[in-house]
Amino acid sequence: MEVITFDHLAVGSTYRFTNAVDGFDATAISDSGDGTALQHSADAFANNAWTVTESTPNADGSQTLKLQNTITGRYIAAAAAYVDRMGFPVGVGTAGTGLVLKIVPATGHFRLSADGRSFFPLPANASRYSGCISSGSTISGSAADAARLQGAEWKIDEVKVITFRCVDDKGGNLGTISRSVPADTEEITAELCPFFKNMKFESIEKTGDTTWNVTYKRSAYAVVVTCKDSRGAIIEQSETAIPVGEEYTVVIPELKYYTLESADKEDGTTLLPVEDIKVTAVYTTEGFSGVRAVAQAVTDPSDLQSGNSYLIYDDSDANNGGRKGYRTVMADGRVNRVVNAEGATPLTPWTLLKTSNGFRVKNEYLGKYIPSIARNGNPVVSSTGDIFAFTLNDDLSWKIQGRNGECWDGQENGNLVGWSAPGHPHKIFTYFVEPYFEITVHYTTKEGEVLAPSETRLVKAGNSHTVSAPSVEGYILMKIEGSEALAAVEGHVTVNVVYEKEVPSGIRDIEDGKVDNTIYDLAGRRLKAVSGRGIYIVNGRKVLLK
Structure with a gap:
């Protein structure tokens, strides 16, 4: 040795x-x-x-x-x-x-x-x-x-x-x-x-x-301007240090996609700070709330505000932390989790609605609630919700318990389940919001006959979107109406994908002034219509025909 x-x-x-x-x-x-x-x-x-x-x-x-x-x-x-x-x-x-x-x-x-x-x-x-x-x-x-x-x-x-x-x-x-x-x-x-x-x-x-x-001497005062949406999510936040003895003029920002509803200080007000100042402005939007970033943990029951939107995080150490994640709604309506909330869609934030005994927990985008959760049962969001008691634990996490006594817990596959008290510890966070808009796509003939079910997609504000249209047997794609708004989505958009009965004519000559729609294949050839699967350029926008 x-x-x-x-x-x-x-x-x-x-x-x-x-x-x-x-x-x-x-x-x-x-x-x-x-x-x-x-x-x-x-x-x-x-x-x-x-x-x-x-x-x-x-x-x-x-x-x-x-x-x-x-x-x-x-x-x-x-x-x-x-x-x-x-x-x-x-x-x-x-x-x-x-x-x-x-x-x-x-x-x-x-x-x-x-x-x-x-x-x-x-x-x-x-x-x-x-x-x-x-x-x-x-x-x-x-x-x-x-x-x-x-x-x-x-x-x-x-x-x-x-x-x-x-x-x-x-x-x-x-x-x-x-x-x-x-x-x-x-x-x-x-x-x-x-x-x-x-x-x-x-x-x-x-x-x-x-x-x-x-001993320290004050050199400046902080003026924090917080812009929130109507459910308390933070749109943006700025902090300015104002030297002692200097004045500050309130500036309430104009925010893209949002309309100012109220502010606790009027724009243009001149203040002489003698302490740190907080200015809060509230905005409305037609969009739905997605997540730009996680903000602060909520560790005081009085800070859980009815009508406000939060992120709810399963903080269990089970499976060496393998069950941690932010509660979200899956495509089939089950409540599961995402590991990273940044960039999460409006299926992840939850609005708490106060009752006499606790809170109902609602996904605002779907307009649906978390229902009563049976022992080891995985809930599907529904039109009615259970009332859950949120109790702060000693470690500043939360126990969330339904009226049936079952607490929020989680499986390794991410599913939210009910279990005996205390269940999994959960953390609750405020968050920085970014709006999403709906793209609704209809598939019809020019006479209005529906050829395929309409589809709705969520797109982050400012992003572009590519229409993905089905290939319908016996029909050719003639034009897409409303696609010009998809280059940078700034509001809810309705797109009509229009088909007509297929005529075996191949690539036709185009008469000037007779077509209000331009279609090209990827070889740059101008087409009268589209019948085969592939990627095409319609009115300057890329379209995938499946």
């Missing part, structure tokens, strides 16, 4: 573990205090200080130890089961697990491991467990350990935790914030103090061995 020694970390001392690999070298192991996953962060004010509570030397020179977060009090715990392409995510909890620390002689850096699997940071853009610490191999069934290039080596610095009580120059409380600094730090300067937007550092006073009072 090769023995490789180093100076072991001391029980009772506090350390920071910062990644030693290029690309990860600004991030340190941390604990936000929320959730059950160990995290990493480059934020100096993240809870990144760890105290050694137990230590045992090993025969090979390594050290077995337990680490407790100095600020949150939680321990680094055992790793979860393998997650596809993510490795073994490491946990945090009230009880610690034995971790092994060993030095890498070639670099002088360290590996920290649990159950023989070295820790490494998952990037912020990881599909799952983003910003968390994982361990071991990311390949299923592999006995290999995490490689250095994954960020599996760490630098260790002994630190101490210092705490700032932050106030403004009028005595207003800005918060109490802690951070780690090197253990031999003696002078605490402004650069080490917390930063507050629109404030500037004024003075610092030591009040104890590791505590300081810090």
Whole structure:
């Protein structure tokens, strides 16, 4: 056995573990205090200080130890089961697990491991467990350990935790914030103090061995203008810093696809801010609400507003997070999930309608509700909805429970199902909205005879759309009416695909002035009509004849 020694970390001392690999070298192991996953962060004010509570030397020179977060009090715990392409995510909890620390002689850096699997940071853009610490191999069934290039080596610095009580120059409380600094730090300067937007550092006073009072002076006031639709979804939001003593003139923006309904400050009003100001403008639209981006989590029951629209996210850790996702409606009406809400269609937002005992949950686009959910039953949205109680859990997730006692739960295939309390924890988010419009396509003869069922499609505002028309036996496509609006969809559009009885004439000569419709094949030949399947150009728009 090769023995490789180093100076072991001391029980009772506090350390920071910062990644030693290029690309990860600004991030340190941390604990936000929320959730059950160990995290990493480059934020100096993240809870990144760890105290050694137990230590045992090993025969090979390594050290077995337990680490407790100095600020949150939680321990680094055992790793979860393998997650596809993510490795073994490491946990945090009230009880610690034995971790092994060993030095890498070639670099002088360290590996920290649990159950023989070295820790490494998952990037912020990881599909799952983003910003968390994982361990071991990311390949299923592999006995290999995490490689250095994954960020599996760490630098260790002994630190101490210092705490700032932050106030403004009028005595207003800005918060109490802690951070780690090197253990031999003696002078605490402004650069080490917390930063507050629109404030500037004024003075610092030591009040104890590791505590300081810090005073800030207001330099500017924030004016936040939030434009919302009639269901509370955010269309756009802007923030302007107005220096102290300067005036601000309210500007209520004109928004494409929306009409201003009301604002709590009139456009052109001049204000002299003496505090941060919020301006809210409400708009209406003929469009339907899709999702541009997720906004903020709703963590206060009073913020669940009747008539407002939200995203509802299944946050279960079952199947190593494989059941997480945003509740949505499938084509057959079943309630399932999408993993990523950005770009989601109007089938994903849900409007909450308050009753005396809870909320009905409605998909506004379909005009249908989530009904009563039987045990292990997958609901199909319907014209009537159950009343669900939304109860905030200690971890700021929500329990959603129907009148029959069954709670919202989820299957591995994504289906929403009912299950015994507490069911799956769900999170509720506000969101940034983007409108969608309906394209309704009719398939008829020029006399109005219906040849195929009409179809309705949702298209994001501003996008183009290609008509996909069926090939009807015995008929040829003559023209498409309304397709000029499909180059950039800016409202609801009705398109008529017009056919006539087929006459075996092939490609006919065109008499000038006799045709109000132009059809070309992809070879550039002008056609009188279309009978065969393929892609054609009709009135300058691409059309797929199926």
